Amino acid sequence: MTETSLPKGRNSIDQDQFLTILSREEAMARFEAALFPRELSIEQRKLAETLGCTLARDIFSPIDVPPFDRSNVDGFAVRSTDLASAAEFAPVQLTLNEEVIACGTAPTHPVLPKTATPIATGGPIPRGADAVVMVEHTQLLGVRAIEVRRAASPGQFVSFAGSDIARGEALLRAGTAIGSREIGMLAACGIAEVPVARSVRVAVISTGDELVQPGEALRPAAIYDSNGAIVAAAIDENGGNAVFWGAVPDDEQQLEATMQRALAESDMVVLSGGTSKGAGDVTHRIIARLGQPGIICHGVALKPGKPLCLAVCKDKPVVILPGFPTSAMFTFHDMIVPILRRMAALPPRADATVTAKVPVRIASELGRTEFVMVSLVDGADGLIAYPSGKGSGAITSFSQADGFLRIDALADQMPAGSEAEVTLFTPHVRVPDLVIVGSHCTGLDLVTAPLAHAGLTVRSIAVGSLGGLAAAKRGECDLAPIHLLDDKTGTYNTPFLSAGLELVPGWRRMQGIVFKKGDQRFEGLSAEQAVRAAIADPSCIMVNRNHGAGTRILIDRLLGEARPDGYWNQPRSHNAVAAAVAQGRADWGMTIAPVARASDLGFIPFAEEHYDFAVVTARKHRPAVQAFLSALASHQTRAALESAGFRPA
Numbered sequence: 014m015t016e017t018s019l020p021k022g023r024n025s026i027d028q029d030q031f032l033t034i035l036s037r038e039e040a041m042a043r044f045e046a047a048l049f050p051r052e053l054s055i056e057q058r059k060l061a062e063t064l065g066c067t068l069a070r071d072i073f074s075p076i077d078v079p080p081f082d083r084s085n086v087d088g089f090a091v092r093s094t095d096l097a098s099a100a101e102f103a104p105v106q107l108t109l110n111e112e113v114i115a116c117g118t119a120p121t122h123p124v125l126p127k128t129a130t131p132i133a134t135g136g137p138i139p140r141g142a143d144a145v146v147m148v149e150h151t152q153l154l155g156v157r158a159i160e161v162r163r164a165a166s167p168g169q170f171v172s173f174a175g176s177d178i179a180r181g182e183a184l185l186r187a188g189t190a191i192g193s194r195e196i197g198m199l200a201a202c203g204i205a206e207v208p209v210a211r212s213v214r215v216a217v218i219s220t221g222d223e224l225v226q227p228g229e230a231l232r233p234a235a236i237y238d239s240n241g242a243i244v245a246a247a248i249d250e251n252g253g254n255a256v257f258w259g260a261v262p263d264d265e266q267q268l269e270a271t272m273q274r275a276l277a278e279s280d281m282v283v284l285s286g287g288t289s290k291g292a293g294d295v296t297h298r299i300i301a302r303l304g305q306p307g308i309i310c311h312g313v314a315l316k317p318g319k320p321l322c323l324a325v326c327k328d329k330p331v332v333i334l335p336g337f338p339t340s341a342m343f344t345f346h347d348m349i350v351p352i353l354r355r356m357a358a359l360p361p362r363a364d365a366t367v368t369a370k371v372p373v374r375i376a377s378e379l380g381r382t383e384f385v386m387v388s389l390v391d392g393a394d395g396l397i398a399y400p401s402g403k404g405s406g407a408i409t410s411f412s413q414a415d416g417f418l419r420i421d422a423l424a425d426q427m428p429a430g431s432e433a434e435v436t437l438f439t440p441h442v443r444v445p446d447l448v449i450v451g452s453h454c455t456g457l458d459l460v461t462a463p464l465a466h467a468g469l470t471v472r473s474i475a476v477g478s479l480g481g482l483a484a485a486k487r488g489e490c491d492l493a494p495i496h497l498l499d500d501k502t503g504t505y506n507t508p509f510l511s512a513g514l515e516l517v518p519g520w521r522r523m524q525g526i527v528f529k530k531g532d533q534r535f536e537g538l539s540a541e542q543a544v545r546a547a548i549a550d551p552s553c554i555m556v557n558r559n560h561g562a563g564t565r566i567l568i569d570r571l572l573g574e575a576r577p578d579g580y581w582n583q584p585r586s587h588n589a590v591a592a593a594v595a596q597g598r599a600d601w602g603m604t605i606a607p608v609a610r611a612s613d614l615g616f617i618p619f620a621e622e623h624y625d626f627a628v629v630t631a632r633k634h635r636p637a638v639q640a641f642l643s644a645l646a647s648h649q650t651r652a653a654l655e656s657a658g659f660r661p662a
């Protein structure tokens with residue numbers, strides 16, 4: 014809850030304030046000092062249940078592997094000295110012993126001079142023998158003897174006892190993450206139970222009256238709980254065992270009861286939401302009552318993540334992540350994962366970094382170390398890092414980025430053209446095969462679908478038509494989707510192209526007035542009449558679009574000098590316009606036909622807009638660009654576009 018909602022008899026004046034804002038390093042140091050050193054809790058697990066666990070102690074082999082000298086081939090166990098003179102023209106005859114040594118058969122007869130014993134691969138070498146000759150290098154003489162025509166060196170085709178692992182040898186060290194290979198080694202030594210670090214049981218609790226679990230119906234003003242799912246999964250990815258306790262409303266008593274039980278049953282508690290200044294923010298007050306020493310730090314000079322609250326109660330970490338999804342995930346990975354891994358006896362996560370150029374200026378807040386999520390693309394002279402953030406409240410900022418860069422607390426910006434170090438979310442960079450930068454349209458997904466299904470990675474970065482053109486000119490993308498109307502000529506897109514770019518026609522999208530079906534003020538009118546009617550009615554509220562949007566140009570044409578109520582409400586997407594009208598925050602606006610249809614709104618067609626692609630000529634030969642162009646031209650894509658309400662060019 015933020016300050017705008019002030020329930021439960023409190024007012025904005027008596028809000029709890031952040032006690033102290035610490036630097037990230039100071040906060041981490043205090044948190045670690047309050048938690049470590051601590052004893053590792055160890056459990057014995059059956060070998061088959063140790064995959065992914067961390068070994069808690071060094072393991073030494075209790076036996077030799079192999080446990081006896083054994084044959085590596087099918088053949089005959091011999092004394093090498095008997096064959097010292099054997100050659101192609103000087104065959105040596107050996108008498109066969111009575112027994113045949115199969116795998117798993119302990120030999121009973123020695124190999125005496127001038128004798129040999131048939132032996133299978135894996136069979137134990139009998140007393141007296143020191144080498145094995147392969148069956149294909151021998152010739153049977155009747156049933157009781159063989160002839161050998163080549164010498165055998167001592168030890169030939171024999172694996173000696175302990176040559177793989179010697180008894181007492183250190184097999185695996187404490188701290189090793191147990192994978193299939195480790196399980197194989199332990200099994201070879203006959204180890205059935207393994208001491209592992211007990212997995213850290215972490216209670217995950219979401220907080221907020223607005224939260225609904227996936228699968229349930231979304232009521233008005235509610236949102237789906239995404240933090241619960243993503244935090245629980247990230248805990249499991251980092252050696253923890255997450256138990257999700259659900260979303261608890263902003264009710265102090267209910268939340269305290271849940272937190273008390275969660276703390277009693279877990280090694281760690283991770284909450285999200287309700288940690289900033291709002292009056293509904295009760296969690297940090299509850300922590301003070303959970304146990305000593307309580308809150309270690311509330312407020313970190315980080316962006317995103319300022320309201321992070323770190324506490325230790327009864328020797329267990331209790332963390333309140335900010336409610337905003339990107340803030341929650343960022344602080345979780347940056348500050349909580351190291352603690353969790355240390356408690357789980359896992360080595361610190363090794364983060365890979367790359368250097369990349371930042372093509373646009375990034376503004377930053379003074380006084381907070383700012384972490385900016387970026388998408389990486391291949392540029393002409395190396396990697397390019399596009400800021401991909403949509404703000405801390407967006408879930409995609411974190412989920413769709415390749416990594417992040419850092420802007421120092423003392424800087425208020427990172428200038429365009431800066432070289433930045435990018436910390437990757439994955440161990441390796443995987444730059445996309447096709448990079449699309451520009452204006453986004455839902456129709457684009459229909460064109461890129463076949464590429465994605467064919468295994469090509471497509472990255473689409475929505476920065477608007479002008480941003481896309483600029484990126485295309487700098488060679489930072491393969492193509493830029495644009496819909497720019499040149500007022501002078503009345504033509505779309507072509508006048509905006511510069512050298513090195515060529516226009517590939519995309520599709521037309523009908524722009525029109527949307528209103529709630531049945532609204533008699535608009536039913537049956539033309540766009541011009543509808544806008545006149547809206548202006549004439551003082552109770553009618555509009556929703557506009559942002560300056561620079563193609564839609565805005567059309568709205569301004571219709572409005573002329575008029576500035577009706579709602580004019581300054583200027584969202585940045587077609588969908589936001591439809592949502593405003595559908596939810597009754599506005600009575601009319603302008604959006605594209607497919608979006609109007611998806612929201613079941615009344616629609617008055619006004620003008621057809623050309624959504625085309627500025628393709629970077631120098632990159633046109635690339636296979637992914639070719640694949641895009643052929644998908645665009647294909648019969649299937651055109652049909653899909655048409656049925657979604659677009660008109661392919």
Ligand SMILES: Nc1nc2c(c(=O)[nH]1)N[C@H]1C(S)=C(S)[C@@H](COP(=O)(O)OP(=O)(O)OC[C@H]3O[C@@H](n4cnc5c(N)ncnc54)[C@H](O)[C@@H]3O)O[C@H]1N2
Binds near residue numbers: 220238285294337
């Ligand atoms: N007046 C101020 N307002 C805010 C400040 C501030 O300093 N002064 N800080 C802002 C910052 S920075 C952040 S980050 C957020 C964090 O606030 P809270 O931790 O108290 O989180 P809530 O208010 O409960 O929620 C914020 C936002 O996130 C959504 N949310 C919450 N839980 C979940 C969840 N489990 N899954 C998905 N989304 C969730 C919630 O609905 C809100 O939209 O506060 C700023 N405000």
Ligand code: MOO
Binds near residue numbers: 320
């Ligand atoms: O710290 Mo908040 O996390 O800036 O968005």
